[in-house]
Amino acid sequence: MKSRVVGAVPKASADSLLPAQPSAEPQPPQAADALARLLTERVKDSTELYRSHQDAARQRLDALGTPRSGTTVRVEGALHLARPAFLPPDEEGFARLRHLDTGLRLIGAAFPQVATDIELCRLTCVMLEGAWRSRASTPPREEEQTTACSCALCRRLPTPPERTLEDYHWRQSAGRPLAVKNWPHRRELDSVLTGGWSWTRQMNDLERDLGHRHRFEDDILVFHEYKRVIDTIDTERLTQHVEDRLAENFSTNSARALVSGLFAAHKRSVDEYWLQQHAAGSVTLPQTNPLDQSTYSILQMLDCLFWHVAPDTELWQEENLASLLLCRVIDDMADVRADALTGEISNFWLADMPTHTKALYAACAIAIVKYGCMPEAHSPMWNTWLMTTTVVWMGLTGRHALWFDGITQGLPPAEDCALCDLQPNPCTGILTHGTTLTLAPRPAVPALSARTAELSARCRDEYPRTWPLFDAELHAFEALHGPWHGDVDSAWEILRRTYVAAVEASSGTPSTARARQVQQDAGVVGSERFHSLHDPRTGREDTALLAYMFGGAHPHFLWNATGYRPTSVAGDWLDG
Numbered sequence: 001m002k003s004r005v006v007g008a009v010p011k012a013s014a015d016s017l018l019p020a021q022p023s024a025e026p027q028p029p030q031a032a033d034a035l036a037r038l039l040t041e042r043v044k045d046s047t048e049l050y051r052s053h054q055d056a057a058r059q060r061l062d063a064l065g066t067p068r069s070g071t072t073v074r075v076e077g078a079l080h081l082a083r084p085a086f087l088p089p090d091e092e093g094f095a096r097l098r099h100l101d102t103g104l105r106l107i108g109a110a111f112p113q114v115a116t117d118i119e120l121c122r123l124t125c126v127m128l129e130g131a132w133r134s135r136a137s138t139p140p141r142e143e144e145q146t147t148a149c150s151c152a153l154c155r156r157l158p159t160p161p162e163r164t165l166e167d168y169h170w171r172q173s174a175g176r177p178l179a180v181k182n183w184p185h186r187r188e189l190d191s192v193l194t195g196g197w198s199w200t201r202q203m204n205d206l207e208r209d210l211g212h213r214h215r216f217e218d219d220i221l222v223f224h225e226y227k228r229v230i231d232t233i234d235t236e237r238l239t240q241h242v243e244d245r246l247a248e249n250f251s252t253n254s255a256r257a258l259v260s261g262l263f264a265a266h267k268r269s270v271d272e273y274w275l276q277q278h279a280a281g282s283v284t285l286p287q288t289n290p291l292d293q294s295t296y297s298i299l300q301m302l303d304c305l306f307w308h309v310a311p312d313t314e315l316w317q318e319e320n321l322a323s324l325l326l327c328r329v330i331d332d333m334a335d336v337r338a339d340a341l342t343g344e345i346s347n348f349w350l351a352d353m354p355t356h357t358k359a360l361y362a363a364c365a366i367a368i369v370k371y372g373c374m375p376e377a378h379s380p381m382w383n384t385w386l387m388t389t390t391v392v393w394m395g396l397t398g399r400h401a402l403w404f405d406g407i408t409q410g411l412p413p414a415e416d417c418a419l420c421d422l423q424p425n426p427c428t429g430i431l432t433h434g435t436t437l438t439l440a441p442r443p444a445v446p447a448l449s450a451r452t453a454e455l456s457a458r459c460r461d462e463y464p465r466t467w468p469l470f471d472a473e474l475h476a477f478e479a480l481h482g483p484w485h486g487d488v489d490s491a492w493e494i495l496r497r498t499y500v501a502a503v504e505a506s507s508g509t510p511s512t513a514r515a516r517q518v519q520q521d522a523g524v525v526g527s528e529r530f531h532s533l534h535d536p537r538t539g540r541e542d543t544a545l546l547a548y549m550f551g552g553a554h555p556h557f558l559w560n561a562t563g564y565r566p567t568s569v570a571g572d573w574l575d576g
Contacts, residue, residue, distance in 0.1 A: 027088050027126070027130070028085075028086035028087070028088060028089070028126055028127050028129065028130020028131070028134075029083070029085045029086060029130070031123045031124075031126035031127045031130070032083045032086070032123075032127045032130075032294075032295055032298065033083065034123050035120070035123045035124060035127060035298045035301075036079045036080075036083065036294065036298055038116070038119060038120065038123070039079055039298060039301060039321075039431065040079050040080075040432070042116065042316040043079075043316055043318055043321060043431065043432055044316050044317050044318060045318060045432075046317075046318050046319065046428050046429075047317075049380050050317075050319055050380050050381070050426075050428070053376045053377070053379060053380050054376070054426060056376050057371070057374045057376035057377070057424065060376070061423075061424075061443050061479065061480075064443035064444070064445065064479050065443055069438075069440070070421070070423070070438050070439050070440025070441075071152070071438070071439040071440070072436050072437065072438055072439070073151075073153070073360065073363070073436070073437040073438075073439065074434060074435075074436050074437075075360045075361070075364060075427070075430060075434055075435050075436070075437065076293070076434045077429055077430065077431055077432045077433050077434040077435075078293050078294045078296075078297035078298070078325075078430065078431050079294065079297070079298070079431050079432055080432070080433075081292070081293055081294040082294070083292065083294045083295050084134075084290055084292055084295065084352075086127065086130030086131050086133070086134045086290065087130055087133045087134045087137055088130060088133070089126075089129035089130060089133055090133055092273060093129040093132075093133060093270070093273075096125075096129065096266060096269060096270060096273075097125060097126060097129060100121075100122070100125055100262060100266050101122065103262045104118045104121060104122055104259070104262065107255065107258050107259060107262075110255075111255040111258075113252050113255060114252060114255045114256055114259055117255075117256050117259045117305075117306075118259055120301070120302045120305070121259050121262060121263045121302060124263070124298070124299060124301075124302045125263065125266050125267070125270075127295065127298075127299065128266075128267065128270055128299065128345070129270055131289065131290055131291055131295065131299075131345060132270055132271075132273075132274045132345055133274075134290045135274070135285060135286065135288075135289050135290055135345065136274055136277065136278075136283040136284075136285060137283075138286060138290065139284075139286070148355075149354070149355060149356040149359075151356060151359075152418035152439065153356070153359040153360065153362075153363055153418055153419075154355060154356055154359050156412070156418060156419065156559070157355070157359060157562060157563050158408060158559070158560045158562065158563055159563070159565075160336075160337060160405060160563045160564055160565050161405060161512070161565070162565050162567070163337045163338075163340075163341065163405075163565070163567065164341070164567070165341055165570065168338050168341065175191035175192045175193035175194070175397040175398075175399060175523065175526070175527075176191060176192065176397070176398070176523045176524065176526065176527040177190050177191060177527060178190050178191060178192065178195060178527050178530055178531065179527045179528045180528070180530075180531040181531075191397075191527075192393050192396050192397045192523075192526045192527060192530045193393060193397050193399065195530065196389060196393035196530075199389060199393075199530075199533065199534060200308070200385060200386060200389040200390075202534060203385040203389060203539070203540060203543065204382050204383060204384070204385050205382075206536060206540075208382055252312065253309050256306060256309065257306075259306070260306035263302060263303070263306065267303075267346075271344055271345065274343075274345075275342070275343050275569075278343065278569055279570075285343055285569045286569075287340060287350065287566040287567070287569065288350055288351070288352050289345045289347075289350050289351055289352060290351075290352050291345070291346075291348075291351040291352065291353075292351065292352060292353050293351075293353050293357050296346075296348050296351050296353070297325055297430075297431060299346060300324070300325055300328040300346070301321070301324065301325070303328070303346075304324035304325065304327060304328055305324065308324055308327070308383055308386055310381075310382055310383045311382055314381055314382055314383065317381065318428045318429060318431070318432060319380070319381055319426055319428050320381060320383055321431050322368070322426060322427045322428050322429070322430045322431065322435075323368065323383060323384070323386050323387055323426075324383075324386070325430060325431065326361070326364055326365045326368050326387065326427060326430070327386050327387055327390050328348075329348055329361050329362065329364070329365050330365045330369075330387070330390055330391060330394070330551070330558070331390065331394070331400075332346070332347045332348045332349065333348065333349055333358075333361075333362050333365065333558075333561055333562050334394055334400040334401045334402060334558065334561040335347070335400055335401065336349040336350070336401070336561065336562070336563070336564045337401065337405065337564050337565070337567075340564045340565075340566065340567055340569075341567055341569070341570060342569075342570075343569040343570075348361060349562065349563065349564055350564065358562070359562070360437070362558075362559060362562045363419070363422055363437055364425070364427045364430060364435065364437065365387075365551075365558070366419060366422055366551060366552050366556070366558060366559065367422050367423065367424060367425040367427060367437055368387050368424075368425060368426060368427050369387050369388065369391055369547055369548070369551035369552050369558075370422065370423075370424035370425075370480060370548065370551075370552045371387075371424035371425055371426050371427075372384065372385070372387040372388040372544070372547060373388065373424070373477065373480045373481050373544045373545075373547060373548045373552070374424060374480050374481060375481065375482060377426070385540075385543070387547070388543050388544055388547035389543060389547075391546075391547045391550050391551040391558070392533070392543055392546045392547050392550060393526075394550070395498055395522060395526070395546065395550040396494070396498075396522065396523070396525070396526025396529075396530055396546075397522075397523055397526055398519050398520055398521070398522040398523025398524070398526065399523070400561070401560075401561040402498075402502075402522070402550060402557050402558060402561065403498060403501075403502050403515065403518045403519040403522045403557065404515060404516065404518075404519035405515070405560065405561055406502060406557035406558070406560040406561055407502050407505045407506050407514070407515045407518065407557075407560075408506055408510075408555075408560060409506065409509075409510040410506065410507070411469070411503070411506055411507070411554070411555045412554075412555060414469070414472070414554045417554065418439055419554070419556045419559055420442055420476075420554050420556075421439040421440055421441060421442060422437060422438075422439060422552075423437070423438040423439070423440055423442070424480060425437055425438070442476055442479070443476070443479040444472070444475040444476050444478075444479050445475050445478045445479050448471075448474055448475060448478060449478060449483035449484055449485075451484055451485060451486060451488050452474050452477075452478055452483070452484045454488050455474060455488060455491060455492055455495070456470065456471045456474055458488075458492050458496075459471070459492075459496075459500060462496065463496070463500055463504060465504070465507060466500050466503045466504055466507075469503060469554065469555075470499075470500065470503075472554075473548075473549065473553040473554060476553070477545060477548045477549075477553070480548070481544055481545070481548070484541055484544075484545060485538065485541050486538045486541035486542040486545055487532055487535065487538040487541075487542055490529055490532040490538075490542060491542050491545055491546070493525065493529060494525055494526075494529050494542075494546060495545075495546070495549060497518075497521050497522065497524075497525040498518070498522045498525065498549075498550070499549045499550065499553070499557075501518045501521065502518050502557060503555065505518055506555065533546075
């Protein structure tokens with residue numbers, strides 16, 4: 001793949017583009033600090049436009065009786081925290097970095113417009129190499145280094161079930177084939193997961209068509225991070241398409257796709273290298289990894305900036321970067337037990353940071369999902385549907401732990417629940433100046449709108465045991481969202497086979513088999529009903545409701561995915 005990516009730029013001699021070799025190889029500690037400085041310099045502070053929309057949302061909730069104050073929880077800005085000193089890469093790591101640098105120099109010479117992206121890629125890969133070697137050289141810890149925390153969030157952390165590789169045979173990046181085809185009806189996009197990429201762009205592009213809606217070809221190269229999808233993608237055709245597009249009609253996003261391809265290939269190669277060393281007995285990888293709050297956050301930035309390209313005017317906006325980071329946190333926290341088995345390094349729950357910090361990040365993820373359900377969240381920024389669509393496709397692939405591991409015996413009480421009381425928050429300063437979460441009794445509308453009332457009535461008739469909880473969550477959702485105008489038939493069919501089914505299962509005798517049934521059927525209903533979310537009239541309404549029920553509603557199946565039970569590091573194929 002790397003040779004084809006490099007070949008996608010105008011032809012030039014690699015030797016002529018490479019300066020003399022530096023006297024010293026790059027080192028991970030300097031790379032991590034340089035990354036933090038680069039990101040800090042690029043970040044744009046929140047503008048009056050963003051703040052005005054946040055204030056409008058707060059005022060609307062205040063009108064429903066929400067207390068103006070409550071318990072607050074502080075989350076420090078990750079870029080300004082101290083970073084650990086990673087070991088330098090080994091000989092193989094330096095060789096990989098030199099190979100990467102050759103490709104980056106070729107791209108940089110042809111497309112100086114992406115110089116920042118190239119520098120981010122180079123520094124991130126240096127830090128990643130150092131983190132892996134530091135992990136391999138660190139003896140396993142006998143006990144957690146931090147003491148137990150009794151805060152309102154940490155007290156609610158679940159005890160996860162034990163899992164083995166056999167429990168993850170369902171975990172495939174491609175997801176289930178779609179029962180109803182979506183544009184462009186191509187094999188490699190014929191699933192909820194891969195189709196979700198185009199779907200998110202369509203959601204963003206309905207008002208401001210930036211030309212991204214159907215331009216998945218420009219950055220399809222990032223799909224090479226997914227090993228199980230790679231065989232279904234016609235890489236030669238798509239790479240040639242990128243070459244032709246660059247030659248005929250240059251776009252910055254097209255050039256970024258080339259850097260993205262190099263980064264994805266490098267990341268996969270270093271992951272596989274150390275897991276192979278572990279499997280061969282050359283090293284012993286501990287279950288934890290040396291990433292801390294700062295290094296985890298900056299490691300995710302490059303990956304997220306490529307996956308979810310915003311307009312250049314918004315690319316470095318604080319709100320956009322917060323959404324990108326917490327999108328990855330949601331993905332990592334839900335997939336944590338699979339990563340605990342396969343040994344991937346970029347999972348935040350396996351990172352060497354206090355459990356309380358991880359709980360704060362998970363709470364931020366829920367708070368921003370709630371914020372994404374509010375209409376005020378979507379006007380200022382193009383990429384504002386990212387959090388809501390991420391949670392929904394997680395629920396509709398059946399791929400993550402939302403239903404698979406999220407079912408626990410009995411439901412925790414909703415009264416005085418810290419997670420229910422989490423107020424919506426865009427978490428703007430999570431990278432820079434920090435953010436403050438507020439815990440206060442949540443608002444609820446006095447009466448449901450017509451279509452939402454019909455959803456409640458269907459639940460009352462079919463699932464009377466679950467109806468009081470379902471009805472209460474609909475009242476809380478409409479307080480955030482306003483009157484709901486979605487597709488009742490489609491939304492109910494999805495909810496009864498996902499959220500309602502999981503609540504029903506949690507009320508019975510604990511059963512791994514029952515959890516698996518809900519998880520598998522979530523994938524089936526996703527393949528059947530995913531097309532309905534593309535409807536320009538009701539798709540956004542349905543997406544907002546599903547995001548709330550999957551990510552923010554009591555009993556908090558998303559939160560139940562946090563935590564892990566250490567298991568021996570062993571893996572099959574890395575899987576995104």
